[in-house]
Amino acid sequence: MDVKTLTIDRSREWTVDDFLQLEESNTPCELINGELVMSPSPSPHHQDVASNLNDFLKAEVKKTGGKAFFSPIDLYIDRKNVFQPDLVYISAEKKSIITKRSIEGVPDLIVEIISPTNIFTDRNRKKKVYQQIGVREYWIVDPANHTLEIYKHDQADPDTPHVYLVKEGEVSSSVLPDLKFDLKEISLSD
Template identity: 30%
Template sequence: MSNNAIKNDRVYTYADYLNWPENERWEIIDGVAYAMAPPSTTHQRIIGNLFVEFATFLKGKPCEAFIAPFGVTFDKTAKDETNPHAVEPDITVICDKSKITAQGCKGAPDLIIEVLSRSTASHDVIKKRRLYEQNGVLEYWIVDPSNQIITRFHLNEELFKYREPEYFARDNTIIPISFPALEIKLEDIFPDTTEE
């Protein structure tokens, strides 16, 4: 991510996030604003495939899946002017309806999925992983389109830390820890490598 895609001249907050022009997409982590890169076709295809799996499975159930752009901020009690975090995960699954607001989610979602792009890979793998772990996101998936692998982190709630990551390749089936009845074949998620 280039320096002109980062705003760190002051502490940015959720209030800034709510007031940016609609044609600009920024995320805020620890008061630093990061520009969001335009997604590739492969990125969007993978998100769409995953979202369909979750939305279909969760239909009529208490949990709900949301696709980006959908804002997530973690502290339910913080004022917008002081909250230093606002992110837009690719897919967000929320089971506590009280966390869903008109602007997005306030509080930790149950599951977050991020699909890597070249410009944001380190951001998703390092900064967001730490943010999600510290704020109690139970399950975090990092989807790597280039290598067609999903890395899954699952929170050890007693230690408030993620357990060792698990890896799932294109020929595997992944079962979300929160939804053991949902089996997702990754060959249905990742595009055929001969397409692009």
């Protein structure tokens, strides 16, 4: 069996053009501030939470005419940033940002699910970028701590969640007003 190994050149800053030269892969790979970041595949528990959230999201999206995507999908932000959010919602009005290769524009809602390998990235680096580009809602789901945080683009304090739930409580969205479920329904517990 021919096994390929990937070597990442960390001596230079990567661009979208460099990123596009990579072969398609099942290994999560993002370009964050010019740094190529690779992660192990998500755990089964992470995938279970993502799948359950996707079920709720898809049910609402069918009513709106928008689109929802489940990772991996590339979100092109600028010349030095290509993220792969866990879940993305794009309203019917913004469907033109969906291109043949990826999403190239600002989605309405992004959900990131915390894993041990991406805590700092999702809570800090990616959150700041999402807030800067104007993502209307950004959710951080932390299965290990059984929490869900919702950040809105127009909130006064960008570092304090607009909504913070632990283990249970109604999840709702200003982007998708009919989207409602209890946090415990997404299987945050192992």
